[in-house]
Amino acid sequence: MPIQKISARLPTLSPANLSPVEPRSDRGPLPFVKWAGGKRTLLGELSSRVPTQFDRYFEPFVGGGALFFAINARITNALLSDSNLELVITYNVIRKDPDGVIPLLEEHARRHSKDYYYRIRGQHALQDPIKIAARFIYLNKTCYNGLYRVNGSGHFNVPMGRYAAPSVYDLDNIIACHRALQVVQIEYRDFETIAPQAGDFVYCDPPYHPVGETASFTKYTKADFSEEDQTRLRDFALRLHGQGIHVMVSNSDTPLIRRLYDHPVFKVAIVQAPRFVNCKPTKRGPINELVITTY
Secondary structure, eight states: OOOOOGGGOOOOOOOTTTOOOOOTBBBOOOOOSSOOOGGGGGGGHHHTTTTOOOOSEEESSOOHHHHHHHTTGSSEEEEESSSSSHHHHHHHEEEEEHHHHHHHHHHHHHHSSSSHHHHHTTTTTOOOHHHHHHHHHHHHHGGGGGEEEETSSSOOOBBBBOOOOOOOOHHHHHHHHHHHGGGEEEOOOOOOOOOOOOTOEEOOOOOOOTTTTBBBOOOOSSOOOOOOHHHHHHHHHHHHTTTOEEEEEEEEOOOOHHHHHHSSOOOOEEEEEOOOOOGGGGGOEEEEEEEEEEH
């Protein structure tokens, strides 16, 4: 069945009339990718800690963007960024050209099989942003547990998941995300290079520090997010606080993270988060995480 041009179904977009309501649903926009460590299960805890007032919104480890999409009605100007280039390309395609990516997602969904999955996974040299975005979403929705992991060459290497009928995309949700992203800049950059100003709000959800034997997934890019990077993030949060910027950080509840944020500036709250990503089903369940604020 031919795809209707998505842009024809949308009103003229401006901050005044942007709405999180989808065309055929009263549900607001949801992340269009699955993300290990995503924050959909913690949105109540996080949303309740968002500053009452803030100017621009920054999320330098955007991942699935659960908090951004949850509070998008409050946001009129934002910078979402990440050090995962394919993720950033995908966000920009959803923001600029959903018409282009939808037919490719339909094709991926129609042709999905084990052989097809591994053939698409092996396409590491794509140049067209729309093809990159379609491949990224397809692999994300059909790979094992929605993980994003790369090898030493920077190539995605997660095996196919065991789904009888995986849902590759949701047209209405892509439209809703497209609308929400109209007030956003999306950039490929290291977290330390963002430049918020006094009154802005920065939410940092970095790759978590590993907890015991259950390692966090830190191989989202060719370079791991190391303990030195965790320290660099803590120092960055302190600098932002000194500039009058509101900062919230999520991380695992480990001795290192507690030690790093043992400072009068930080308020540390323990929250429980369900975790479903573990190779051993018996080790999936609620775990303690930390939500850290400077306000």
